[in-house]
Amino acid sequence: MDSFSLLLQGLETALQPMILLYALVGVVLGTAVGVLPGIGPALTVALLLPVTYGLDPAGSLIMFAGIYYGGMYGGSTTSILLNTPGESASIVTAIEGNQMARQGRGGPALATAAIGSFVAGLIATLLLAFLAPQVVKLALSLGPREYFALMVLAFVTVSATFGDSTLRGLTSLFIGLALACVGIDGLTGASRLTFGVPQLMDGIETTTLAVALFAIGEALGVAAMTGPADRLHRISGRVTMTVQDWKRSWKAWLRGTFIGFPIGSMPAGGADVASFLSYAAERKLTKHPEEFGHGAIEGVAGPEAANNAAAAGTLVPLLTLGLPTTATAAIMLAGFQQFGLQPGPLLFITNAELVWGLIASLLIANVMLVVLNLPLIGLWIKLLSIPRPWLYGGILLFATLGTIGVNPSPVELGMLILFGLMGYGMRLYGYPVAPVVVGLILGPMAEQQLRRALSIAQGDWLTLVSTPVSAILLTVSALLIVVPLVLRLMGRGKVLAAVAGDSD
Amino acid sequence: MTKGFVPERRPRGAAFIIAAGLAGLAVLLLWDAAGLKQDGGYAGVGPADVPRMIAYGLLILSVGTVIAGIKGDLPRPPRQAPAPVFWILGGLGAQLALLHVLGFVLSGAILFGCTARGFGQKPLWRGLLIGLGLALVIYGVFDRLLRLNLPGGPLEHLIFGG
Numbered sequence: 099m100d101s102f103s104l105l106l107q108g109l110e111t112a113l114q115p116m117i118l119l120y121a122l123v124g125v126v127l128g129t130a131v132g133v134l135p136g137i138g139p140a141l142t143v144a145l146l147l148p149v150t151y152g153l154d155p156a157g158s159l160i161m162f163a164g165i166y167y168g169g170m171y172g173g174s175t176t177s178i179l180l181n182t183p184g185e186s187a188s189i190v191t192a193i194e195g196n197q198m199a200r201q202g203r204g205g206p207a208l209a210t211a212a213i214g215s216f217v218a219g220l221i222a223t224l225l226l227a228f229l230a231p232q233v234v235k236l237a238l239s240l241g242p243r244e245y246f247a248l249m250v251l252a253f254v255t256v257s258a259t260f261g262d263s264t265l266r267g268l269t270s271l272f273i274g275l276a277l278a279c280v281g282i283d284g285l286t287g288a289s290r291l292t293f294g295v296p297q298l299m300d301g302i303e304t305t306t307l308a309v310a311l312f313a314i315g316e317a318l319g320v321a322a323m324t325g326p327a328d329r330l331h332r333i334s335g336r337v338t339m340t341v342q343d344w345k346r347s348w349k350a351w352l353r354g355t356f357i358g359f360p361i362g363s364m365p366a367g368g369a370d371v372a373s374f375l376s377y378a379a380e381r382k383l384t385k386h387p388e389e390f391g392h393g394a395i396e397g398v399a400g401p402e403a404a405n406n407a408a409a410a411g412t413l414v415p416l417l418t419l420g421l422p423t424t425a426t427a428a429i430m431l432a433g434f435q436q437f438g439l440q441p442g443p444l445l446f447i448t449n450a451e452l453v454w455g456l457i458a459s460l461l462i463a464n465v466m467l468v469v470l471n472l473p474l475i476g477l478w479i480k481l482l483s484i485p486r487p488w489l490y491g492g493i494l495l496f497a498t499l500g501t502i503g504v505n506p507s508p509v510e511l512g513m514l515i516l517f518g519l520m521g522y523g524m525r526l527y528g529y530p531v532a533p534v535v536v537g538l539i540l541g542p543m544a545e546q547q548l549r550r551a552l553s554i555a556q557g558d559w560l561t562l563v564s565t566p567v568s569a570i571l572l573t574v575s576a577l578l579i580v581v582p583l584v585l586r587l588m589g590r591g592k593v594l595a596a597v598a599g600d601s602d
Numbered sequence: 603m604t605k606g607f608v609p610e611r612r613p614r615g616a617a618f619i620i621a622a623g624l625a626g627l628a629v630l631l632l633w634d635a636a637g638l639k640q641d642g643g644y645a646g647v648g649p650a651d652v653p654r655m656i657a658y659g660l661l662i663l664s665v666g667t668v669i670a671g672i673k674g675d676l677p678r679p680p681r682q683a684p685a686p687v688f689w690i691l692g693g694l695g696a697q698l699a700l701l702h703v704l705g706f707v708l709s710g711a712i713l714f715g716c717t718a719r720g721f722g723q724k725p726l727w728r729g730l731l732i733g734l735g736l737a738l739v740i741y742g743v744f745d746r747l748l749r750l751n752l753p754g755g756p757l758e759h760l761i762f763g764g
Contacts, residue, residue, distance in 0.1 A: 272659050290635075323683075491714040491717040527679060
């Protein structure tokens with residue numbers, strides 16, 4: 099069957115009232131957390147994992163995807179009005195968007211962000227639908243060594259390529275990999291690093307680690323910061339764009355989409371990278387270079403389209419290969435595993451209805467989101483007036499709720515505090531936290547593939563580079579570590595530092 | 603958000619502490635791996651080998667951190683106010699200690715109050731009251747409606763019954 103009829107079948111699933119409700123809850127939550135500074139989609143999905151344990155798998159996963167998309171929409175609002183990115187992929191939006199808001203053009207900035215997100219989300223989701231089956235066909239021919247090479251590539255791109263230091267990125271990754279060793283070894287049953295503590299047998303909970311790093315580490319960091327907070331710019335006037343705005347936006351939307359989707363779908367970093375590249379492209383191509391830095395609408399339209407397209411793109415490796423390339427995708431993978439589903443080529447065969455329902459739901463979620471973010475924008479802005487003490491008090495209460503819900507033991511809460519302190523320290527010294535989470539989830543999978551590949555080859559390590567695919571992937575990984583090192587040594591590191599992603 | 607640090611060209615003590623921590627973690631991995639049965643099977647790679655490789659990686663990164671520290675390549679954190687950190691950690695610690703004594707709602711209210719206090723909300727009792735209200739709602743929704751198992755205490759028994 100071709101993608102088109104599969105997608106139509108998916109729409110049938112997606113239009114069931116319960117599924118629509120899950121999607122709606124997802125996009126509302128996603129927009130809310132996108133708008134609120136301090137919580138992003140990765141944290142929200144992590145918090146909801148324990149809550150959805152007893153719910154419908156398809157519905158829950160659709161909700162998670164809705165949160166991911168919604169976060170990309172909502173983040174722009176905070177960037178534009180507060181100059182504090184609501185989530186990491188909106189950092190670039192803050193540059194031009196906040197300038198527009200200062201000049202009283204906040205309305206058009208919000209509009210071009212929302213419509214751009216819609217256009218990009220729509221095109222990218224369709225691309226996802228048509229690309230995924232092709233990747234699945236390819237994926238079926240991949241063996242353990244190719245999977246291992248793919249995971250190494252994902253490790254490298256998540257930790258070392260972008261950001262301001264290869265050393266610190268890799269350090270974060272290896273901390274995650276070390277934490278991933280805790281628990282029972284999947285192949286032999288040996289218990290590693292458990293020190294006789296029974297709670298450690300199951301390994302370190304993804305929820306606990308993610309919540310500690312993202313929520314507690316962030317709260318500590320924000321609380322300890324000395325200095326004035328950013329001022330909220332009220333939007334004056336209407337949320338409509340002039341003809342001139344439309345003319346300048348639409349090309350930027352399309353360019354953003356076609357920059358964002360490939361970046362997201364290759365294991366090449368997440369939405370933050372895409373939005374930065376789109377900004378750079380718009381800056382080069384613009385007919386109004388004098389406006390850049392002072393509120394150029396293209397600088398909002400492009401990156402916002404790019405980060406949504408990248409979010410959709412991220413789902414390609416996640417669904418077809420089981421390969422998460424961002425922290426949010428990594429936690430969504432944990433969500434699949436919670437329901438006993440393993441994303442990968444087989445998922446398209448064994449759970450075709452679920453996968454296509456999920457993809458179709460994304461199309462519907464996109465429509466919901468543009469409604470939520472244009473006519474109802476005023477409601478979301480109200481969220482920004484919640485005083486910070488209440489906001490962070492609430493975030494920490496929910497953060498501990500997630501952990502207590504999984505396992506109300508002092509050991510688990512102790513780990514939460516410990517990792518929270520670690521997250522605070524990492525933030526302080528510029529260590530990215532996303533690689534820790536990706537390392538924790540992807541580490542055991544990479545280890546299994548490695549040992550499986552070596553088993554097949556009777557312990558011959560050369561097997562890892564004996565097919566063209568795995569050899570190329572490993573070479574690219576090595577280059578991706580070496581090239582940024584060289585660039586930084588040559589004093590060209592600024593470009594890479596600017597693409598530094600912080601969390602999602 | 604940890605952005606916009608200016609690297610300072612002088613040795614940084616923090617780098618050595620971080621490096622020591624990484625090396626310590628590596629030693630822990632190696633020590634644990636030494637106690638595992640080597641059971642490589644056909645692969646020749648058993649449960650102890652991957653932790654060993656990660657440990658070697660951590661050792662290399664630890665050396666790298668020392669070098670970066672000597673060159674002063676580590677970002678200098680902005681000035682930190684310690685009091686809020688202690689308020690929040692105190693709240694988390696109190697919740698950990700009191701969760702099974704007081705139940706989710708009361709210990710959650712303490713956490714909320716302390717966090718709000720850490721973010722500059724005074725007086726403390728107002729944060730505690732708001733936290734109490736929020737924690738009650740959360741308990742009602744998640745424990746009763748969504749059947750998440752949250753530990754109850756005297757207050758939960760009083761309001762929601764057994």
